[in-house]
Amino acid sequence: MRRDEFLKSLAALAAVGALPLSAQAAANLKMMIPANPGGGWDTTGRALGKALQDAGLAASVTYENKGGAAGAIGLAQFVNASKGDPNALMVMGAVMLGGIITGKPPVDLKTATPIARLTSEYNVFVLPASSPLKTMKDVIEQMKKDPASVKWGGGSRGSTEHIAAAMLAREAGLDASKINYVPFRGGGEATAAILGGNVTVGGSGYSEFQQYIESGKMRPIAVTSPTRLKGLNIPTLKELGYNVEIGNWRGVYAAPGIAPEAQKALVDMITAVFRNKSWVDALEKNGWTPALLTGKAFHDFVDQEFAMLRAVMVKAGMI
Known part of the structure; x- marks a missing residue:
């Protein structure tokens, strides 16, 4: 399904009220954004938090920005300060994987709990x-x-x-x-x-x-896309004669040590927010392609991305 068709289907679900999980109590969430304000992770985290509140899935969302080292500084703080907390989330993505490969920080993603991939661009x-x-x-x-x-x-x-x-x-x-x-x-x-x-x-x-x-x-x-972005007159590197194609994606992780039931509740919450008008509007406004992936599939995807990025970086002479 094309991105525009998918967004239309999400908007239709939102319009008929197929929204939050009514049986799930609204949480007071804490959102770690491991980057300074103004960038993609910051925009994603705050848009997600707003949509969770608009959908009635979160009673409140507090945000903390902690930039540096491709997110590794914020990751370390998140892991050390949020152990066992079922209401803590952290924005992350491909950039963090690349930073972990090059920087080899003492704390990596294996200590946190995968929840969902959100978007790609x-x-x-x-x-x-x-x-x-x-x-x-x-x-x-x-x-x-x-x-x-x-x-x-x-x-x-x-x-x-x-x-x-x-x-x-x-x-x-x-x-x-x-x-x-x-x-x-x-x-x-x-x-x-x-x-x-x-x-x-x-x-x-x-x-x-x-x-x-x-x-x-x-x-x-x-x-860096395989074809030109829809509606934009920007040449791809491939059409300029350079065989370069690489995508970016963003997702969320939860704290280490949470119960399987808590992990499932967070996965269900993120899945539900994709049917909320506020999130659909954020996708459209920011030109993000919805890329929901949860559970073991997301865990396996992250492992595959680590391997792919490492191979690309070796070939490019970065490591």
Whole structure:
């Protein structure tokens, strides 16, 4: 089913009232967002919290932002402070997996409890409007002259945009280990650096750059999807001649040590929120593709993503 058709079906379910699990008591949830305000994890966590409240599944939601190290700092705090707490959730995603592979932190996802994958999207690379470079071809040519002169700005080391930049360099015949990648602790910081011309090219999900692209403050030059994003005239890296395709996804984990019944209740709660109008609207507004995956299927997916990302990063010369 196409993304637009799926969103329409979700909206129809919301309209007829097929919403929260009435037998489940509303919880007072605590949401760990392991990134600074303004980025994709922050937007996702707060949109999810609002939808859970609107659906009557959560009486309240409190948020804590703790950025750094591709989410590893927030992950460690979440694991250590929330053991056994059935009302604690943490936003995470592909970026965290990449950060764990490169940073090898003492606390990893195996200590937390998988709940659900929520969304997926592809990365868009942009230039500030004032840049003398106009296309991805210009960026590559500049890198060939002097790799250090091109500053790539994005999420933490090991993020999907970092991996995509390394893959692109390798495809262009360059030493991927020599790319000048500047990591930021959150999407807000990265956006400010791009707008201020402090980095040459920036990468992130389209939703994070949308308002700046539409206002003309950023120029999109490529997307990491297999085909062009619907309704957007942004070339894919593949059609530009570079065999680079990588997607981003986001999900939620629960605290370590919760009972199986508590895990199931959280899975049911997240599943139910996908039928809530507030969440459907958030998907549409942010250009997120719904990608619900729960239980063992989500656990297995994360394991497969670890293996895939590790292989890609080895091939790209990142590890």
